[in-house]
Amino acid sequence: MPELTEFWIFLCVGFAAQLIDGALGMGYGVISSVVLLASGVPPAHTSASVHAAKLFTTAASGASHLLHGNVNRRLFWLLAIAGCIGGVAGAFFLTQMPGKLIRPYVFGYLLIMGLLILWRCLRQGKERHVMPGAFVAPLGGVGGFLDAVGGGGWGPVVTSSLIGAGAQPRQVVGTVNAAEFVVTCAVVAAFVTTLLTGIWSEGKGLADHILPVAGLVLGGLPAAAVAGFLVKRAPRRPLTFAVALLVITLSSYELICASDIFAPENTAQETVSKPSLAEITK
Structure with missing residues (x-):
């Protein structure tokens, strides 16, 4: 069954991504979004699906950090x-944009996030209390907006900026992860509101992605704990x-593929859609 195969793929993705996120304070949303987008899921559906999964993983991750004393309450x-x-x-903005139009820009944003993570890896600075x-x-505010638009980015933007300013990594990772749960709740509530009120006209296809979301949740929960x-x-x-490297490679590849949309020779004809992950696994 290709659907079951897709579920196991996303379960593995969710587990690996959350392990990385738990250690670095970034990675789950960006990695999950890149994989979903690469499998053909529209940007707004991707962000809503990833944030639905993050409701569970960020709750477990935030509780774990709080238990281990990694959270600065004021921050x-x-x-x-x-x-x-x-x-x-960001959620309201994303639901009003055509998926095909915004898709290349979302991948461009994710590519920038990958470069930001790489810069954070190569840069070393002295820690100080911030x-x-x-x-x-x-x-x-910027981190929350970009996280909703790109389906990930809260960690790369907020965690990298605070650590880059010299804050203690352990406190930053714990605090940013705990705050992410609250932000995720707000983003999911915004998506649900646009869906129920009819503002998000393309939101009815969300049920088609329930297996990938279930895989991301069940894979991410053990690692988040x-x-x-x-x-x-x-x-x-x-x-x-x-x-x-993972985010940069996948985003660059998808940007090259998406560039065909803007090619002059394709303006008068339909572009051939890439096979989805479910079709590849048949």
Whole structure:
């Protein structure tokens, strides 16, 4: 059964992505979004599906970090509130854009996220204590908006920026992961609202992606449960480098394929759609 094969593929993707996310504070959303988009899922459906899966994984991951003392409560609330505002705005923006039009731009954004992760891997700086300042709220808002639009990006934007400013990695990863649960709830609520009110006209096909979402959830939950432990033990640089290369490679490939949409010779004829992951696994 090709559907069952697709479920197991996404279960493995969810487990690996959440292991990386638990250790680095980034990776689950970006990796899951790249794989879903590459399998032919529209951008808005991808973001909604990934955030639905993240409801469960971020809850488990945030609880694990809280249990291990990795959360700065003051920074948590500042990021969570700003992230919710940005995330809701991003969700409404995404649902009003045609999927075929925005798809190349989403991959371009994910490519930038991959380069940002790679830059974070190669850059080393001294740690210092960073208290919530004027830049934290705008950072949370931008991170929430881009996370909703791209289906991932909260970690690469917020975690990398705070660690780049010199904050202690363990506290940043734990706090950003915990705040991500609140932001994810807001984004999912925004998607549901647009669906129920009819604002999102293309949202009815979400049920077609229930197996990939189930795979992402069931694969990610076991890894999320040990996130607090992973952030203390996992080798950060090799994992960061691997995530960056994966995202850059997949995004670059999809951008090359998507560029055919804008080719002059294709304006008067239909482009041939790529096979989905389910079709490939038949």
